[in-house]
């Protein structure tokens with residue numbers, strides 16, 4: 001049973017009132033955007049095993065109170081393992097799927113049943129001075145999932161391991177419309193009354209796509225990392241599929257990446273894989289511009305890359321009007337050619353739609369983002385944000401701790417994205433020397 005977490009006076013004074021008000025205002029646009037949106041949230045059973053259920057329930061309750069419609073699917077792998085160990089039944093996985101004989105199924109049912117009760121109990125809390133005070137959250141479970149057996153594959157009979165055949169969309173919608181949180185266990189039922197053990201990420205993906213959810217969020221106890229061990233913030237489907245193939249088949253993260261790709265392919269606009277070990281991970285992913293997890297989308301980000309000599313003409317064409325109207329400092333072809341290694345471009349079907357340069361100031365561990373532009377016909381579609389995320393990643397890879405920009409017309413765009421106003425004195429010495437006092441550009445810095 002989860003224990004209640006009291007909010008003490010000390011917690012309340014940690015944040016300065018001004019910061020608190022600013023924080024609340026910053027969050028407001030997300031609250032408006034997500035109101036009435038449907039999120040399917042699944043978590044690895046490890047999160048619950050490690051004592052994270054109560055905090056996750058607090059966070060889900062908060063989302064619910066802000067008008068989001070939630071389906072919650074807690075994974076149960078370690079809990080099933082514990083039940084199997086108690087009964088001295090060996091655990092067997094083939095191709096990432098648990099071979100579920102009758103005895104194993106009993107352990108699965110026991111683990112999922114106990115977990116469901118713990119989740120329902122956690123949502124029922126309402127003690128004063130806890131994040132659940134005043135909440136009246138109703139959680140509904142049921143036979144919403146029809147499953148069929150995995151069957152016999154390559155001579156292996158998976159017995160009571162199943163895959164989703166149908167999600168009862170109407171029944172789930174009815175509950176969501178009535179203001180309930182829908183709680184699903186990784187179990188499905190056949191028309192003949194049999195119970196099947198499902199993979200949590202697969203179930204989450206099937207539910208998200210069939211109820212047309214706005215987001216699939218999977219809390220994974222393993223992070224999405226690149227080959228240098230750095231967190232990856234965004235992947236397109238092809239990149240996610242490539243990454244997935246490097247992980248062992250029974251790995252929860254691999255199954256989550258695969259489920260995320262399936263959901264996005266089936267029309268879910270965004271899937272997020274969020275670190276389960278991070279307290280408040282779901283909130284940070286949803287309400288912070290940069291998020292803390294990895295977002296998987298359909299759109300190929302592959303065209304977002306470092307510039308090559310072939311891109312010179314496209315960049316010149318893109319920035320010429322901005323140089324003419326004074327938005328960007330004129331560079332000229334030769335200077336641009338020499339600076340090409342600092343540039344990144346966003347290319348689609350052979351056309352350069354966006355560019356930005358990252359000038360390093362290695363001694364100061366700082367970088368300048370400059371010549372940032374998106375084709376006017378493509379502005380307002382989030383390409384600028386993606387380009388900035390790419391530049392930030394590039395800067396981090398190059399060991400930079402801070403990113404700065406000089407701008408005359410785009411101050412608010414940068415402020416909205418976490419840049420803070422700064423002065424010439426905050427720039428690296430070498431950059432201060434060439435600051436153009438006539439242009440009077442405003443300076444903004446972001447810590448990376």
Ligand SMILES: CC(C)(COP(=O)(O)OP(=O)(O)OC[C@H]1O[C@@H](n2cnc3c(N)ncnc32)[C@H](O)[C@@H]1OP(=O)(O)O)[C@@H](O)C(=O)NCCC(=O)NCCS
Pocket residue numbers: 322327371372373374375378379380381382383384385386405406407408409410411412413414
């Ligand atoms: C600034 C720029 C790169 C943003 O690219 P983008 O792809 O349109 O950016 P996104 O789609 O991620 O963001 C769009 C949002 O930025 C806002 N925005 C666009 N230009 C802005 C500006 N100059 N100041 C403040 N906000 C701006 C849009 O209104 C939109 O707001 P919304 O999301 O609330 O509707 C692009 O507008 C551009 O190329 N501008 C001209 C060049 C320039 O000013 N470069 C910066 C030089 S330092």
